[in-house]
Amino acid sequence: MTTFGLARSGPPRRRIVGTPAAWLVWGAVIFFLLNVLGVVGSVVVNSFGTHWFGGWLPDGVTGRWYAEAWQDFGLLELIIVTVEVCAAVVALSLVIGVPAAYVLARRDFPGKKLVYLAFLLPILMPPITYGIPLATVLYKFGFAGNLSGVILANLVPAVPFVILTMTPFIEQIDPAIERAARMCGAGLREVFLRILTPLLIPGILAAGILVLVRTVGMFELTFLTAGPDSQTLIVALFYSMSAAGIRAQQSVDAMAVIYTGMMLVLLVIALRFVNPTQLVARVKEEPE
Amino acid sequence: MTTVSPPAPTGTGSPPGPDPGLRHRLAERGIDRQLLLLVPAIVFIVGLFVYPFLYGLGLSFQPREGGGPFADYERFFTDPYQRDTIWKTLVLAVPAALLNVLASVPIAYRMRGRFRGKRLLTILLVVPITLGTVLTAEGLLNYLGPAGWFNRLLQSAGLVDEPIQLIGNYWGVFFSLVITGFPFAFLLILSYLSGIDPSLERAAATLGARWWDRFRHITLPLLAPGLATTFCLTFVLAFSVFPSAILVGNPAGETRVISIAAYQAAYEQYDYPFASTIAMIMAAVELAVIALVLLWRSRLYKGSTGGKG
Structure with missing residues (x-):
C-alpha cells in the first residue's frame, strides 16, 4: 500500500487561478448562493426590525414580533402538532417501509415490477394529484380534519421514500450473513430483528431523518387534509401569509424564522448521518 | 402473493409445512414466507394510494x-x-426544470473531484431544499419586492431607474422554482x-482525447440516463408548484397553475368530482411528459457506469 502511495494520492489539486470556464461556474454558484442568502436573510432581518420602509436595513431592532407571533399563532400548539405528526410518520413509515425494502432489494418474485411501480408512483406524481382524491376518501371515512388524517396522508410519499433510501443500504449487506444466521437456526423474525436491524441502523437513521425533514416541509398533503386543530407549522405559515394584511408582515416573518430555525437544526442533525450526494449512487472515492 | 398458508408448526421447526410439494414449487418461483414482509407495505399503498386514486378516477366520471x-x-x-x-x-415547469438540470451539469462536472469546502458547499445547497416552497416564497416577497435588496442593489448600481417587477408575476414563481429546484438537481x-x-476518462485522456471529446463521448453518454x-x-x-404560485405569483392570472384550479x-x-377531474388531467399531463423522457432514456445505455459499489 505505502509503496503505491504516489500512484494513489488521488486527483491532482486544481490550481487556484482557473480558466475562464472555472470562474464562470464558480461565479454562477456564488451568485446563486448570494440570492439564497438574500432570500433567507431578508426574512430574518425583517423579523427583528421595527419598521422597514426603504433603506438597506430596518430602523430599529426589536424582539417583540417573536412574542407577538408566539401568542397570536399559538406557536407552542403548532410545534406540538408538528412534532406529533412527524414522529408518527417517521415511526410508521420505517416499520412499514424497511421490511418491504428488504424484500424488494433481495428477492425476485412474480409481479415485482408492478409492486415497484406502485411504490414509485407516489414519488413521481405531484402531491396535489393524489392529495385531492385522498383527502376526499379520508373525509368520507372521517379521518380528515384531524391528526390521524394528516399522518395517513403524509405517509403516502414517506413509505416509498423509505424504501428507495433503504435499498442501497440493504444491498450492501452480505447475504452470507443472513444465510449463516439461518444455518444457526434463526427464524425470519430473529434474522430481521437481531441480524439485519443492527446492521441497518445507519440506513434506518438516514431514512428516518430524511422522512422527518420532508414531513416538516411537506405542505400540500397537510394543507389538504388538516383541520383547524391539526395544522403543522408550515401550513399555518401559509395561511398567515396568504391572508396578508391581517397580521404584521414582521410577525409572519418571525414565525418563518422559527420554522427556518427548526429546519436548520434538523438539517444539521441530518447531515451528520447522510451525505446528500450518496443517496442516488454509491460514490466511489477510493479505488478498492 | 399471499397464497401461501402459514405452515402449522409441527414441533421440529419451521421447514416441513403442510404441503411440501406446493411450497417447494412456489418457492422455486420465488414465493415463500419472506414475502409476507411486503404485505403491510402493499396494504398501505393500495389503501392510501391506489384506492383513493381509483376512487378519484371514478368520481371524475360522475359529474x-x-x-x-x-x-x-x-x-x-x-x-x-x-x-x-x-x-x-x-x-x-418545463423551462425551470430544464434550466435546473442544464445549469447543474457544468457546475457538477467541475466539482465532482474532491476539494476543500465541498461538504460546506453541499450543505449550503441543501438549505433551500429543506426550507421548502412556502418559506422561499416569503423570502422572495421580501428580497425581490420593489423595496427589497435586489431591486435596491440594481438601482444603486444604476442598472435600472424604476424597481423591476419581479413578484406577483411569472418571474417570481420561476425564481422560486429555481431556488428550490436547482440544488436538488445539482445534488x-x-x-x-x-x-x-x-x-474511463483517464483512459480516454491517455489515448489523446481532449477535454471536450472526453465529455462528449465518455461522460455525457454515461450521464444521460x-x-x-x-x-x-x-x-x-x-x-x-402550488404555494409559490399563490404567494409570489399572480394566482388569478398568469400563474394560475393547474394545481390552483384543482x-x-x-x-x-366543493365540487369534488370536478376537482378529481382536474387532478386526473394533471396526473395525465405530468405522466405523459415523464413517459416521453423515460422513453428517450430507454434508448440509452443502461449498464453500470462502473463507479457504483
Whole structure:
C-alpha cells in the first residue's frame, strides 16, 4: 500500500487561478448562493426590525414580533402538532417501509415490477394529484380534519421514500450473513430483528431523518387534509401569509424564522448521518 | 402473493409445512414466507394510494351536474379559464426544470473531484431544499419586492431607474422554482457524475482525447440516463408548484397553475368530482411528459457506469 502511495494520492489539486470556464461556474454558484442568502436573510432581518420602509436595513431592532407571533399563532400548539405528526410518520413509515425494502432489494418474485411501480408512483406524481382524491376518501371515512388524517396522508410519499433510501443500504449487506444466521437456526423474525436491524441502523437513521425533514416541509398533503386543530407549522405559515394584511408582515416573518430555525437544526442533525450526494449512487472515492 | 398458508408448526421447526410439494414449487418461483414482509407495505399503498386514486378516477366520471360521464372533462377543456392552466403550468415547469438540470451539469462536472469546502458547499445547497416552497416564497416577497435588496442593489448600481417587477408575476414563481429546484438537481447530478468511474476518462485522456471529446463521448453518454431521471424528478417538483404560485405569483392570472384550479374546485366550490377531474388531467399531463423522457432514456445505455459499489 505505502509503496503505491504516489500512484494513489488521488486527483491532482486544481490550481487556484482557473480558466475562464472555472470562474464562470464558480461565479454562477456564488451568485446563486448570494440570492439564497438574500432570500433567507431578508426574512430574518425583517423579523427583528421595527419598521422597514426603504433603506438597506430596518430602523430599529426589536424582539417583540417573536412574542407577538408566539401568542397570536399559538406557536407552542403548532410545534406540538408538528412534532406529533412527524414522529408518527417517521415511526410508521420505517416499520412499514424497511421490511418491504428488504424484500424488494433481495428477492425476485412474480409481479415485482408492478409492486415497484406502485411504490414509485407516489414519488413521481405531484402531491396535489393524489392529495385531492385522498383527502376526499379520508373525509368520507372521517379521518380528515384531524391528526390521524394528516399522518395517513403524509405517509403516502414517506413509505416509498423509505424504501428507495433503504435499498442501497440493504444491498450492501452480505447475504452470507443472513444465510449463516439461518444455518444457526434463526427464524425470519430473529434474522430481521437481531441480524439485519443492527446492521441497518445507519440506513434506518438516514431514512428516518430524511422522512422527518420532508414531513416538516411537506405542505400540500397537510394543507389538504388538516383541520383547524391539526395544522403543522408550515401550513399555518401559509395561511398567515396568504391572508396578508391581517397580521404584521414582521410577525409572519418571525414565525418563518422559527420554522427556518427548526429546519436548520434538523438539517444539521441530518447531515451528520447522510451525505446528500450518496443517496442516488454509491460514490466511489477510493479505488478498492 | 399471499397464497401461501402459514405452515402449522409441527414441533421440529419451521421447514416441513403442510404441503411440501406446493411450497417447494412456489418457492422455486420465488414465493415463500419472506414475502409476507411486503404485505403491510402493499396494504398501505393500495389503501392510501391506489384506492383513493381509483376512487378519484371514478368520481371524475360522475359529474355533480349530470350530463354523461365525460361532462366534467368536457367542461374543463371547453372553458379557456380552466384549459389554459395546463399551458401555464408547463410554461413554468418545463423551462425551470430544464434550466435546473442544464445549469447543474457544468457546475457538477467541475466539482465532482474532491476539494476543500465541498461538504460546506453541499450543505449550503441543501438549505433551500429543506426550507421548502412556502418559506422561499416569503423570502422572495421580501428580497425581490420593489423595496427589497435586489431591486435596491440594481438601482444603486444604476442598472435600472424604476424597481423591476419581479413578484406577483411569472418571474417570481420561476425564481422560486429555481431556488428550490436547482440544488436538488445539482445534488442528484453530482452523485451521478461521481458514480462514473474516473478511470474511463483517464483512459480516454491517455489515448489523446481532449477535454471536450472526453465529455462528449465518455461522460455525457454515461450521464444521460441520470440526466433523464433528474429531469423527471425536478419536473415533478416544478409541476406541482402550488404555494409559490399563490404567494409570489399572480394566482388569478398568469400563474394560475393547474394545481390552483384543482384546489379551487375542491375547497372553494366543493365540487369534488370536478376537482378529481382536474387532478386526473394533471396526473395525465405530468405522466405523459415523464413517459416521453423515460422513453428517450430507454434508448440509452443502461449498464453500470462502473463507479457504483
